[in-house]
Amino acid sequence: MMSDMLSQEEIDALLNGTASTENSEQTxxxxxxxxxxxxxxxxxxxxxxxxxxxxxxxxxxxxxxxxxxxxxxxxxxxxxxxxxxxxxxxxxxxxxxxxxxxxxxxxxxxxxxxxxxxxxxxxxxxxxxxxxxxxxxxxxxxxxxxxxxxxxxxxxxxxxxxxxxxxxxxxxxxxxxxxxxxxxxxxxxxxxxxxxxxxxxxxxxxxxxxxxxxxxxxxxxxxxxxNENASSESSIQETAAAQEATLVQEIKVEAEQQTQTQQEQNVQPAVFTNFETASPQLEMKNLDMLLDIPLQVTVELGRTTKTVKEILEMGPGSIIELDKLAGEPVDILVNNQLIAIGEVVVIDENFGVRVTDIVSKKDRLKKLN
Missing domain, CATH: 3.40.1550.10 (CheC-like)
Structure with missing residues (x-):
């Protein structure tokens, strides 16, 4: 008869096994x-x-x-x-x-x-x-x-x-x-x-x-x-497309009016200078009208590409690795157009850039166009 009874160890084992099963089911x-x-x-x-x-x-x-x-x-x-x-x-x-x-x-x-x-x-x-x-x-x-x-x-x-x-x-x-x-x-x-x-x-x-x-x-x-961001982007694109279409239409109408006026008055169309074949004296004469216009000069140390998640995870102390090596020349841009190459220098307590290479004058005129 005693052999049919469970020992305390067997009872504990059964209870622990039940608890483990319940915990595993919950997990x-x-x-x-x-x-x-x-x-x-x-x-x-x-x-x-x-x-x-x-x-x-x-x-x-x-x-x-x-x-x-x-x-x-x-x-x-x-x-x-x-x-x-x-x-x-x-x-x-x-x-x-x-x-x-x-x-x-x-x-x-x-x-x-x-x-x-x-x-x-x-x-x-x-x-x-x-x-x-x-x-x-x-x-x-x-x-x-x-x-x-x-x-x-x-x-x-x-x-x-x-x-x-x-x-x-x-x-x-x-x-x-x-x-x-x-x-x-x-x-x-x-x-x-x-x-x-x-x-x-x-x-x-x-x-x-x-x-x-x-x-x-x-x-x-x-x-x-x-959806709000997508709608805003779509609205911007639609507005830009509508403005472009309106501008094209206005240019077309204006061109037709000018053509009609020229035909009535028998006026010869204006001939514009080609910068590629213009002489240096003529180029400087054309540029005299533009010399006082301020331009934005930017020095680009380097670039990289990040995902939206990586941008959101940035915080104070984050380091962004760029695509240029230390000491490598930097790009000098005017109105976001590459104009020259230079190296970083220190002038008193400020940073500066020494121009080491510059694109041709013809290429610069093209970029200003």
């Missing part, structure tokens, strides 16, 4: 951001966050009289049913609804301890020993700080999307998902996009502030921004 079903957002969509959402929260950091810094930094965001996907895994501790949720420009909601989530420091600073404290229990007055202070942040972010987004964007006053509530508190202010959609920023306020806070939006709303932002 397998955990959504990955690349399954729902392309690399371009993630970069676009990150750039929108960079621009909007960059201005928000300035507004918050002025409000708190502290240095505020909000760093480059990270974009991820979370399921609503797994919010307790993403936010296991007490947080403060700030819900904002768009009243103009967009139709959707945006929720900011910060740790309750960070909210307490912000509230203490808003109420005239130092932020070093804030009250951890947030009362109505503390939540009101946090609400005003977030209102200033989101208002500044909406202004920046208006510039990005080329239209007026306005928001409702933020709704602030305590968020404790483990106890089911405050979840009513979170988006109801099953799939949510989480954009996490590193938030640093003086020496008081080095934490995260997270932006939660529905996946459908995030995709609509990306789509509208891309």
């Amino acid at each position: 397998e079903h955990k959504p990955q951001v690349e399954d729902f957002l392309t690399s371009m969509e993630r970069d676009t959402l990150g750039e929108i966050g960079n621009i909007s929260f960059g201005s928000s950091a300035t507004a918050l810094s002025t409000l708190l009289s502290q240095k505020v930094e909000i760093t480059t965001p990270e974009v991820g996907i979370i399921e609503r049913q797994r919010l307790k895994d993403e936010f296991p501790h007490p947080y403060v949720a700030i819900q904002v609804k768009y009243t103009e420009g967009f139709s959707g909601t945006n929720v900011l989530v910060i740790k309750q301890a960070d909210a307490a420091i912000i509230a203490d600073l808003m109420l005239g404290g130092t932020g070093e020993n804030p009250e951890q229990e947030l009362g109505d007055i503390h939540l009101s202070a946090v609400q005003e700080a977030m209102n200033q942040m989101m208002g500044s972010a909406a202004t920046s987004m208006s510039t990005v999307f080329s239209k007026r964007i306005d928001i409702s006053p933020p709704n602030v509530s305590l968020l404790n998902i483990m106890e089911g508190e405050g979840t009513e202010n979170l988006p109801e959609q099953d799939l949510l996009v989480k954009v996490s920023f590193r938030l640093m306020i003086g020496n008081l806070i080095d934490s995260k502030i997270m932006q939660i939006v529905p996946l459908t709303f995030a995709k609509s932002l990306v789509s509208e921004l891309i």
Whole structure:
């Protein structure tokens, strides 16, 4: 009879095996951001966050009289049913609804301890020993700080999307998902996009502030921004084509009028000098009328080609490698036309360029044409 009973080791092994199976199933079903957002969509959402929260950091810094930094965001996907895994501790949720420009909601989530420091600073404290229990007055202070942040972010987004964007006053509530508190202010959609920023306020806070939006709303932002850029480019091309067609038509009409006038008055057409066969004296005579016109002189150290992603990833301290070797001659351009070759020199405390080679006079006249 004793042989039919399981030992404690066998019971533990069975329990561990079950837990491992459950953990593996959870891992397998955990959504990955690349399954729902392309690399371009993630970069676009990150750039929108960079621009909007960059201005928000300035507004918050002025409000708190502290240095505020909000760093480059990270974009991820979370399921609503797994919010307790993403936010296991007490947080403060700030819900904002768009009243103009967009139709959707945006929720900011910060740790309750960070909210307490912000509230203490808003109420005239130092932020070093804030009250951890947030009362109505503390939540009101946090609400005003977030209102200033989101208002500044909406202004920046208006510039990005080329239209007026306005928001409702933020709704602030305590968020404790483990106890089911405050979840009513979170988006109801099953799939949510989480954009996490590193938030640093003086020496008081080095934490995260997270932006939660529905996946459908995030995709609509990306789509509208891309379509807006495409429409602007198409509009510019269409305008340029229309202007070109109008100019061609005007030239054609003017040429016909001149031809008709010449025929009526029996006037010989003007003969213009060919620069390729003109004598030096005649060339200088023709150039006398142009000698006082200012031209833009540019010295080109080198060139390179970068992708949009590489440009967006640039920051202070980034190094751009050019297509020329150190000490190699530089190009001297006049009105974006290559005129001469030179080498870089130092004159007192300023840079200069010594001309080492120059294109022929005939080629220069062609480039000025």
